[in-house]
Amino acid sequence: MLENLNDRRALLERARTELIENENSLATLAEAKGEASKAGREAFAQWKDDSDWRTMEKDRLTVLIEELSREVANEDAAEASARLRETYKRRRAANGELANRIVNELSRINSETLALLREIATAAIEDVTINAALPDDLEPLVSAHVLARAHPGRARQELSSKRLSLWVRSDNGAVVGDPDAVEDVGNGRGVIRRMAPLPNIRCHKASFEQISFHPAEAPIRPIALWKMRLADAKGPGFIFDGSELTHPSQVLAALDRAAQIGEPRDRPIETEVRPLGPDKR
Structure with missing residues (x-):
């Protein structure tokens, strides 16, 4: 089918190319119609023959392209259907294999997890019993699942620090957001000048410490x-x-x-009474 389809595609592309060439020839003939009429009866007759043939060829190529396009589309659909069926077949087989793995592997995982949960619950009950009787010099037991999974928390950790000298307002100590607006008047003092009637803002330099740190993390x-x-x-x-x-x-x-749950059980049996139709009496 593939060779047949490739042949049709080649024919279709060739037909489209020929149709374009034929359209160009028809356009050229249309421009030459006037000159052919001036050249005489024989010249015009030749022009007419060429025009009729090109028109007929246009119809033929148009029909051919439609037919080939339909055949190619049908064969494309058939190939797509065949690919889908093959993909379906592979997926169906793979799903069966995966289903078996789910049963086998999940059964094993569940069995191990249930045994672990039983051990955890038993240990937790014993922890409570022991902690209730502890003397003052012993710390209470921490459950195993807490030891395994709790986030212990971390203290704040300082990484680096450096001294900064920043402009602050002299009236309230607030840090000046735009230090470029402060005019340095010497001796660690400055002023932010404003348009009258607003008063100028007096400033001075203050020392700060900039610290980089890892923040504290609470235990979870x-x-x-x-x-x-x-x-x-x-x-x-x-x-x-x-x-x-x-x-x-x-x-x-x-x-x-x-x-x-895993133990085999008999299927339940139920009983019902149904009326019989006339044809069954």
């Missing part, structure tokens, strides 16, 4: 690690949802329920 306590939801690898729902759980004992109960 993480939310409990069990506040997560685990998608069921083999079903549409969740095997664990800890978003509303507030106590480790609730987590252990939810984990016990999650362990039962």
Whole structure:
């Protein structure tokens, strides 16, 4: 099909080129009509033959271009359809492989995560029990998930500093925003002159320290690690949802329920009574 399509494309391009050349020839003939009529009957007859042939050729090329364009478009559509089907076939196979990976890998990840959550909840309960009985010389235990995930915070850290001498207003000590507006009158004093009746503003130089620093960062306590939801690898729902759980004992109960989700269950049986139509009585 590709060779056939390429042949049609070549024919189409050649037909378009010939149509342009033919249009140019018709334009030239139109300009020569007057001269041909002056040259005599035979010259005009020759002009007429050329004009008729060019007009007929224009019609032929126009029809040919329309036909070839339609055929090329149809073949393009057929090739696009074939490519889509091939892409669909590959994607369908890849989706099947990915689905198997989701079941296998997510099942493994869920199993490991559920075991970790159980260990975290059990440790948190034990932490509370131990902390409640601690003597004064021992600091309370910090839960494992807090040790692992908390942001400890950082103190302010100064990087560099330098002394600055800035113009300030003598009346209120405010730093002058535009130091170029201050006229230096010597001895560390200056003045901002203003149009009457506004009074001039007296200024003086004051020392400042410019400090570059990393700002302090407050510690951030993480939310409990069990506040997560685990998608069921083999079903549409969740095997664990800890978003509303507030106590480790609730987590252990939810984990016990999650362990039962994977167990095989018989399909439910229901019974209904339906009236029979006349043709079934």
